[in-house]
Amino acid sequence: MTKGGRAYSLTCYTRFEVVPFYMPPNTTRILVVPPETASPSSSPAPDSSSTSAAKRSKLRRIVALSVSIVAALVLVMACVIISIKIRISGRIPFQSMIGKQYNKPVDKIEELLGNYGSMAPKRYKFSYLKKITKTFAEKLGEGGYGMVYKGTLSDGHPVAVKFLHDMIGNGEEFVNEVISIRRTSHVNVVTLLGFCLEGPKRALVYDYMPNGSLDRFIYADNSKETLGWDKLYEIAAGIARGLEYLHRGCNTRIIHFDVKPQNILLDQDFVPKIADFGLAKLCNPKESYLLSMTGLRGTVGFIAPEVFSRRFGTVSTKSDVYSFGMVLLEMVGGRRNLRASVERESEVYFPDWVHDHLAQFGSLHSLDLGSGETEETAKKMASIGLWCIQIWPASRPTMSKVIEMFDKSADQVGIPPKQFLYSHISDDSGEQQNETSSYEERN
Template identity: 80%
Template sequence: MLHEVRGGALLHAAQHNQDRRGSGAGAVVPVAIIVLVATCSIIAVKIHRSGRSPFPSLTGKDYNDRRDNIKEILGNYGSLAPRRYKFSHLKKITKSFGEKLGEGSYGMVYKGTLPNGGHVAVKFLHDTTGNGEEFVNEVISIRRTSHVNVVTLLGFCLEGSKRALIYDYMPNGSLDKFIYTENSKQALGWETLYGIATGIARGLEYLHRGCNTRIIHFDIKPQNILLDQDFVPKIADFGLAKLCNPKESYLLSMDGMRGTVGFIAPEVFSRRFGVVSTKSDVYSFGMVLLEMVGGRRNLRASVERESEVYFPDWAHSHLAQFGSLQPFDLGFDGPEEIAKKMATIGLWCIQISPASRPTMSKVLEMFEKSADELEIPPKQFIYSPIHDDSDELQNQSRVSTDTSRTS
């Protein structure tokens, strides 16, 4: 009789009678060998498919070869190579991970203090992909980006399964802290918001066109815009999609999709809307602009009634009908000109078709114009998930096809 076991091996069933006890006992060794081989085969297949080892470190010749390869890679870049930190050093400068700055899609971030008194942000990555050489090559690629509106990578840690990135510390934290706040003392003035918006645009334009390799961020959102002591914006977390497998449920990673719900471009979610490109970042930037204008997430804007209204829809209607955002209380004191310009540019950026969105270079040109010089875009964008009892807003994710233009 044959019985199938895991691994696809077929084993002869021992007959349990007195005459065959000897042969049954003798079959124990070959059976054990077959099971062992099958188990090893399963492990080998899983390792091959995942492309990474489940073991935290290497030993022997493989370890020495990998260590030498990493040294050679870093040596090729000389002074341009990022500094390599030991895990024990990071533990020391973070005071045993005593001050947690936050936790994002790719890992936890802690504040660190260097021996010279300078502050850094240490991001410990979780669920990283690839081997050591691949990790170092990606780190070097990130390190080679240099722009005033892109966060600076200072160094990295690679010890077995422990991997971390060391960045400049941003004392004012992330943008979301200031645009979602109900504390008037934390609210930023319109001039400051405008400077942040144009800074983000310049940083994205650099990632798309100015650096050595074109970088699509895939996750532009207020939480990934860091602010220095002068509120100069720095784009963070670019390039990490290649290093990690995000665990957060709101970060879409299935079937090649990446991005945060509420900011993800339609074509990233479904290819029927177009091809994923730098225009996908433009869409996310537009949503950030509109949240900065509304001072809230793009799910709610109380106007005449206590209900949830999709703010981009409301903003478009008022700009098209009245040429302004009044009587909406934007929550900030400042000129209507800035709010109108930011909202108009944001609405252009969130057009359904990638071809209808401006490039980041074009966005920078739009910022140079006055609000009255900017044409109101067609009302053509996707509604965000909402909860509302009105008939006009019950259909989640419906597409508005009103393509009328107002000059």
């Protein structure tokens, strides 16, 4: 009895079985006997040749298995090495095979620098900067963006090297900002000579300013005797010209965001140089008084109201005008604008004190200014400062107007309404803003 099946229809008949049931003509049937059913007499006796063949077959299988294992290990190791290289360099290998061009970040940076030719800042190695600063031997200062050390280039040129920390963004963004800083050229803006970019290590190389920063002089007990009012006035006017250049004179409008005495450097002739502009975009400072780009930007005491609250207006170049006004008033007073250590409460906030004296007495005689010329200089600087620190940005002059104010007399400049951040602020901001006149409206 066979095993199979049959299927019928009107036009078709199908049959299948496990053994042949149809033999075409001229064919030969071959009978295959299973090993277990074969008789002992029909099995060939094993000999040496068949044993050798079995051994060779087994050996080939072992060799093939070993080669496969070794090849798999090599492939895994190659993948690991390639992954590490991709992570380090940022480049995808075999770019010609996949038909796309992927460049290393370092290639993009070199291309950026090459596009600017001689205008591009020089790139220094970190080891070289460490060497010229004698392993950070002479510290010049420290701020939210990093530490500054004195160094000497191979040609004997003295420099200040600022080693940055807490950088955000990639190397390409850093170089773009460095190039924008390098392209600035003004007598009152610090000159960037070069930079360093090696992974997380980043630094900026500036001309060395032998007289340090402005805060060393204006907060000293004998600041007026050391510099004199005429020199203070020249420094103030120079800072104004430098800011006006950043706002209007260079290719890209630059808002400093951190104008303060520590960021005003003085050369051998006490010519002021604005430093650290552009770094607010790149750094995320640790110090609590310096705030990141995700929140506030600047230093408490110099931050414009609109920077920490949009209720006061939109952040713009007028934000730097506010900071400049605070610097100007600190230069006049020789002290910080907000100081709780004074004996009389009326002197806690210096801008209020200055406004009261100018409004009531028309002078600043309590500052022991001396001659009438000195009194005129101090009064004009204070009046300009008061205009600059008006709460509403629209009420403040532009830096171009500020420069014009330096060429006028104190009486021509006048004083603004008393409306400062430390004073009482009405809840109805729109109404109060309408009551506050700007310098342009008055002049």
